[in-house]
Amino acid sequence: ELKVEQNPLFLSMQEGKNYTIYCNYSTTSDRLYWYRQDPGKSLESLFVLLSNGAVKQEGRLMASLDTKARLSTLHITAAVHDLSATYFCAVDGIGGGSEKLVFGKGTKLTVNP
Amino acid sequence: GAVVSQHPSRVICKSGTSVKIECRSLDFQATTMFWYRQFPKQSLMLMATSNEGSKATYEQGVEKDKFLINHASLTLSTLTVTSAHPEDSSFYICSAPHAGDTQYFGPGTRLTVL
Numbered sequence: 575e576l577k578v579e580q581n582p583l584f585l586s587m588q589e590g591k592n593y594t595i596y597c598n599y600s601t602t603s604d605r606l607y608w609y610r611q612d613p614g615k616s617l618e619s620l621f622v623l624l625s626n627g628a629v630k631q632e633g634r635l636m637a638s639l640d641t642k643a644r645l646s647t648l649h650i651t652a653a654v655h656d657l658s659a660t661y662f663c664a665v666d667g668i669g670g671g672s673e674k675l676v677f678g679k680g681t682k683l684t685v686n687p
Numbered sequence: 688g689a690v691v692s693q694h695p696s697r698v699i700c701k702s703g704t705s706v707k708i709e710c711r712s713l714d715f716q717a718t719t720m721f722w723y724r725q726f727p728k729q730s731l732m733l734m735a736t737s738n739e740g741s742k743a744t745y746e747q748g749v750e751k752d753k754f755l756i757n758h759a760s761l762t763l764s765t766l767t768v769t770s771a772h773p774e775d776s777s778f779y780i781c782s783a784p785h786a787g788d789t790q791y792f793g794p795g796t797r798l799t800v801l
Contacts, residue, residue, distance in 0.1 A: 607789070616780050616795040617731075662730065673784045674721065677730045 580678035595648040597663035689785040693793035710781030716761035717783035725778040737764040771800045
């Protein structure tokens with residue numbers, strides 16, 4: 575059974591600081607996703623990582639994937655308050671593009687002024 | 688980007704009644720859609736896969752007779768929660784894959800069963 579673990583689950587940081595969220599998964603998978611969720615809202619797609627060594631960046635967020643280590647990271651650079659949200663990683667549960675996603679528990683990020 | 692809508696966005700019902708939630712892909716066709724459930728302060732859990740033209744497949748522990756799924760067309764899937772009870776209160780989110788490498792999520796339906 576595929577397990578996806580995120581850490582930390584809660585992260586409180588000051589504006590301007592850098593931090594990394596980690597996502598480990600237990601079995602081989604084709605692809606890894608990062609999503610953002612604001613309170614009371616649905617998911618917003620941030621990144622899709624499709625291959626070993628993939629790195630994608632959007633603004634202050636950068637995601638990477640190491641399929642050998644079964645590890646993805648979401649790095650936050652110079653955090654701002656607007657980044658406060660819950661971030662989820664998700665992995666294709668079966669592989670082969672089944673698109674049945676298994677989610678981590680989420681990391682609730684609070685960026686303080 | 689692709690858009691997925693859900694209706695209603697919020698519903699309150701009495702215990703024992705049935706509630707239907709619609710999920711539509713607005714600008715693309717989806718032969719497969721997914722239904723997730725999210726309890727407060729928890730992650731998303733996949734409930735079932737909705738397949739156009741065939742029966743839905745349910746995840747382990749999800750009662751297929753309680754959560755009826757119909758994928759009537761290439762743009763519409765419906766989830767009916769039958770005989771709803773307070774423990775079914777949750778945030779229900781659908782998603783549809785598009786362009787081969789990502790999924791688009793609907794805005795969610797918040798169900799409250801009194």
